[in-house]
Amino acid sequence: MAIAGFYIYQNERDHITKSTIATSRALMSALDRELASATLAAQVFASSPFIAADDFAAFHREATKIAPMLQASALVLADATGQQLADSFLPYGEVLPLRGSLENLRKVFETGQPSVSDVFIGSISKRASIVIEVPVLRDGHVKYTIAVGIFTDRLDDLLRRQKLPPDWVSTIADTSGTVVARSSSPELVGTQALPVRLSATTSLRSGILETVRRDGTPIFLGFSRSDISNWTVAIGVPVSTAFHDLNLFLSIGLIGVIGVLIAGFGLAYYQSTQIARAVQSLIPQALALGHGEVPPIPRLSVREVDDVAHALNRADQLVKKRTAERDSAKTKEEEANILTGVMTEFVNNVSHELRTPLTSIAASLSLLSSDSLHPLRPPVARLVSLAHSNAQRLVRLVNDILDIARLESGKVLFHYTSIELLISVEQAIEDNCASAQAKGLSIRLDERSPGCIVRADADRLVQVLTNLLSNAIKFSPQGGEIVVSVEDANGMGRVSVRDHGSGIPDEFRSRIFGKFAQAETGDARQKGGSGLGLNIAQQIVTRLAGTLTFENAPDNGAIFCLEIPLSDKQASEMVMRAYHSAA
Incomplete structure (x- = not known):
């Protein structure tokens, strides 16, 4: 047991050394990327x-x-x-x-x-x-x-995104050892923290030290210093956490030894008097177990041990069969849920890590392609314009993925207010007018119902309407027309958006609101897009207690219909008007 304990001690020490150094290096790389991104953009400017x-x-x-x-x-x-x-x-x-x-x-x-x-x-x-x-x-x-x-709040966000264990403390220090950012005790920012000062003064670029925090807690301190800024990133891990497995092993081992001694004496005494009856009683118990009945406990001799073996084998087969049938569906569902959760967390983390560099790249390309800098030669200008367009598309894709992650996790807050539906529709049309004109399209507001008041989140409602108009623009032929209508419909505020494109294929109708859903036709593929917009729109509409439906128009094109409940006051007024009209 002493040898095993020593082995665990060495193994845990090596593991915590490698883990903290690797984590501090990874965090330093993230910090260097953050500083390099801002430096590059400033150099362009x-x-x-x-x-x-x-x-x-x-x-x-x-x-x-x-x-x-x-x-x-x-x-x-x-x-x-x-x-x-x-x-x-x-x-x-x-x-x-x-x-x-x-x-x-x-x-x-x-x-x-x-x-x-x-x-x-x-x-x-x-x-x-x-x-x-x-x-x-x-x-x-x-x-x-x-x-x-x-x-330095921006660097605090960088530390929080690392998702270290709660008792691990990450710290960023400048060249003088002054704390720039810290995952806990933010009041220490701007002070000389002792563990960070130790790592900043050593000649090594990375390593691990044993020291204590200000509150007296012994810790292992893994650190790494940047070759670019000469700043230091340190990860403090309590010694108690590092040797948790060793302490647990020793405690369990001691309890196990005592338990084995007690069980040995008790078992020797019990076997001398009860072995025959105990073994034989397993036969009816095993058979009853297989049939789901209450097992009897008769008194039989030891010579029935062979029968016990056969009975237990039969009972084991029955139990395994029924258990497998019962748990098969549940296991598959749990595996699917685990896989979905892992994929969602992976996409969310990657999207967060991509958004900052993509934003900097898009800003830099925007400067290069604008009149603010020296004029570029036409071939170079075309390449810069193409790169800027692709960077913006990637930023939109990352934002869509983050929107879906926040909506599915319930982290999006909706601010409900009374909104005139026609005003939101007019705002969405104005926002998309330039895109339509660039394609030679016109947007016509056909039916108007002023005074149609709904209770919704204004920004999210405009986001849904913008998505529907953007889809209509994407799939409308050159020089076509998009028709929008707003009306009251049985206590619901209804907005219809119609295009004159090729319509929705029958085989795509069941998947249209899915994630990354796109029609398989060649024409639809050429339009581009991430296939996330309608999924986001449907989730928002569901949170607004509304519905989002679609159908193909009789001649050509598609019609998307958004319905949101009217505010309680206006719905009551409509009922009273209908009652007086009937009277």
């Missing part, structure tokens, strides 16, 4: 012609638009003295102060390379922040710097 022309007002306008795309608190342009020339956090024209800390700025002017600052408290925002600073070159020399301000 540094080539803006507005900066080359010293047009700071135009730079401020562009920076105000781009900062939200980069999830940045501000974009700041400064000269070598630290004087701010434009700050997207403040309105243009206000008197701007000198930069609070010039160390990072001077480093960029000296090296001509991007630099990441240590954590500090912003003089204007009063929040913990970091700055990614990139040079603006002119004639081969650094003329200005662009600083991308990032609140």
Whole structure:
């Protein structure tokens, strides 16, 4: 038992060493990707012609638009003295102060390379922040710097997405050992945490230490340091957690030894007096067990042991057969549910990890394809435009997948208010008018029922209507017309959207609201799309207590019909009007 305990101790120590180091390296890679993404976008923006022309007002306008795309608190342009020339956090024209800390700025002017600052408290925002600073070159020399301000809350989100065990604590520290982000005890941000200071001062790039937290808890501390920013990521694991299996093994082993001793003495005494009756009593018990009856317990001798073996074999066959029949369907269902849950969690995690880099790529490509940068040659412009279109399509696909995951998990909050249905329809038509015109289509609002009040979430309702109009635009022929109508229908607000396309194939009707569902016809495949829009729309309509149906039009095309219950007050008024009309 001592040898087994020592083996478990060594095995657990090796496992926790590899696990914490691997986890800290993975987390550091995620951090490097986050910083590199913002650095790349800032470098693209540094080539803006507005900066080359010293047009700071135009730079401020562009920076105000781009900062939200980069999830940045501000974009700041400064000269070598630290004087701010434009700050997207403040309105243009206000008197701007000198930069609070010039160390990072001077480093960029000296090296001509991007630099990441240590954590500090912003003089204007009063929040913990970091700055990614990139040079603006002119004639081969650094003329200005662009600083991308990032609140450390963004790095807190990065730590939370790792889904570490509850008692594991992850920490990000800057080059001075100051805490930038922490998965627990956020009040320590900006302080010198002892375990992080130890990992920051060692000469190793990664490794594991044994130390204690501020509350005195002994921990294993796995750490990894970035080759890019020289920041440190540390994962603290309580020693008690690491040796949980060893303690459990020793406890169970001690209880087992005591139990075996007691059972041995008791069994020796019991076998000397009861073995014949105990063995023989198994025969009727086994047979009764197979037939589902209450077994009798007769007194028989030991010579019946052979009969006991045969009886138990027959009973075992009967029990296995009935158990297999009963559990077969349940097992298949559980396996299907487990597989579905694993796939959903996998897609959700991948989508979260993809969204940030895709957003940065789309923003960078948008800058390259806009007039804000130097004009591109036609072949290059076409490639950039194609890449930008594909990046936007991937962002929409990721957002659709995340919408489905949130809807199925019940994490989407609906804000119900009284809404005039016609206003929501007109807003959706206006939002999709440009897409229709680009294809030579027209959208006509045929029947209007003003005053049709429904109780719904305004944004989600417009999302459903936009999806129906987008589908109609996609499958309508060039120069066609899309007809929309709004009407009251027996206490329901009804919206119909009709296109003049090829209609819905019969073999596709049963799958039209499924995930990634697309018709197999060549024409439908050429239209593109993820096949998620109608599934999302149906889930939203279900949450709004409504229905979403479809049918093929008599001549050609398809008609989608959305019905949502009217508000209680308006439904009562319609009943009273119907009663008076009948009287």
